[in-house]
Amino acid sequence: QVRPVESGGGLVQAGxxxxxxxxxxxxLFSTYAMGWFRQAPGKERxxxxxxxxIPRDKDYEDSVKxxxxxxxxxxxxxxxxxxxxxxxxxxTVYYCAARPREIENQPWEYNYWGQGxxxxxxx
Numbered sequence: 001q002v003r004p005v006e007s008g009g010g011l012v013q014a015g016x017x018x019x020x021x022x023x024x025x026x027x028l029f030s031t032y033a034m035g036w037f038r039q040a041p042g043k044e045r046x047x048x049x050x051x052x053x054i055p056r057d058k059d060y061e062d063s064v065k066x067x068x069x070x071x072x073x074x075x076x077x078x079x080x081x082x083x084x085x086x087x088x089x090x091x092t093v094y095y096c097a098a099r100p101r102e103i104e105n106q107p108w109e110y111n112y113w114g115q116g117x118x119x120x121x122x123x
Contacts, residue, residue: 001112003112005024005025005114006021006117007117009093011122012120013122013123014088020096021079029074029077033098033102035047035048035050038095045107047061048064049064049081050103053100057102067083081094086119090121093118095113097114
């Protein structure tokens with residue numbers, strides 16, 4: 001069992017970069033796939049990116065490909081969402097989630113969730 005905690009959100013301008021961090025307490029962090037999701041008010045939670053137990057296994061939502069990356073640091077029990085070329089439509093709350101081993105891109109596949117961190121991109 002892990003407990004993810006996100007940080008790093010805030011206000012930036014369009015075109016800027018930002019890094020979100022997720023540190024997960026608990027054991028065997030390296031055996032978990034980690035995902036980032038986002039959810040705007042009144043909308044469903046949507047997949048952004050995920051990285052598997054095997055770090056070369058990664059997946060990205062089409063609108064963030066080439067702009068976002070999802071590295072992990074197992075020594076720190078951390079996963080990051082490195083965001084660049086941010087757009088106003090990236091504005092929303094971002095959530096970190098964990099599930100055993102393999103990546104999935106549906107939120108119901110993830111067992112453990114953080115509380116979210118808000119990102120605002122001004123135009």
